[in-house]
Amino acid sequence: MKRSIVCRCEDISEEDVIHAIEEGYTDIEELRKKLRIGMGPCQGRVCIQLVARILEKKTGKKVAHIPLPTVRPPLVPVSLGTLACEKDEK
């Protein structure tokens, strides 16, 4: 069966997103919490725009009016060991 992947980090397909929207999860934050889109290492760089387009297609709400989910720092993965370093450590 052909399956279009929307979120590579969490292995979520276009069908999964459409199904969730049809179940009533029409807010991008709700979709995020329901499907874990944007919670992986890429933090939504790959999937969020695609999800917004699917939302536009399904709900008629324009992409420009769909707010991006809250940005969660750090923007790229950082090891706990690095974060635990004191400021003056090399």
Next chain:
Amino acid sequence: MKSKADVVIIGGGVNGCSLAYHLAKKGFDVVLVEKKYLSSGATGACGAGIRQQWSTKENASLAIQSVKIFEQLSKELGQDIEFRQGGYLIAVHDEKEMKQAEKNVAMQRSLGLKVDILKPEEITDVVPILDVKGMSAIGATFCPTDGHANPFKTTFAYADAARKCGATIYTHTMVTDMKITKKIIRAVVTDKGSIKTSVVVNAAGIDSKSIAEMVNVKLPLTPFRKEIMATERLQPLFEAMVISFKDGIYFSQQKEGQIVGGIPIPEEKSGYKTMPTFTFLQHMAQTLTRYAPVLKHVNLLRHWTGFYDVTPDARPILGEVKEVKGFIQCNGFSGHGFMISPMVSNILTELIVKGKKSDVLENLSLERFKGKKIEKELSVVG
């Protein structure tokens, strides 16, 4: 928008949605109003833990009974809420903490809970990645039936079940006022219209205070900003939630494999500021790698902010207030609203459906702050 309802619930977190489900199941015409989206407040930012090891009898008893409900909740709601019982390991660092732990364990056992005091060498039997010396533990308490569940999925499952029972849920709808006459609730006014009702439940998390002010009821709630982080996914390493009251740290490994945890920021003041801080990241990383050195190789993916709505005794405010008939509180959870939500909604359902009062409602009423001596919950983390 509906123009009237038996009950209007303000707030679409786990407690609001759970209550909506229980009341709708009893045949009540329920409307739930949420300012943003479901689980957008404290529920959505929560650390997912479900703990029965508390210092006050009320909290312990509410949590024990809640766990019994959590155990069969996926089945009841027809959706997997990812409830898992890996236990809670509470580190004990000194003699003073050990005395309190012994007192807590005795009380918890009197309520029928299985909970043990572990020797230092037994700690790694439960969580192998811990460094007992690094965390400077002289022991721990462990309750194997504590655990965690997915707060979003629990909230969504309650909301879906509530809708199936006939409840109406309006998201992105803001309450702007409440109408009262002769100290009786008459209507809730929102930005999308007003709803006539005689019962309003204030389950609005940190916004509960401003909701209550609309009818001149003062709630002693203070918002405390809390930060949480999540790492990348790993193979299963441990099942228990690890916490320490002294260091304030808590962390566990979730179903998908990520480690989720938090710690208070040193010298953090109360307030509504939301941006996560680097101070948290550094403090969390330092403490976490001290507890479990192997985690220094693990990547942190993201961190976020949530709020504790804290009362002076760190216990929730539940039940009808004396000042306004029909105005019911369901707030002030002080960081443990998710884990006791099944019992909270049971108690409030009994109150709303049958007018049933109980000792718990008496002890957790707003009235307790008026002059009487309060018993503070000591076992608060994060």
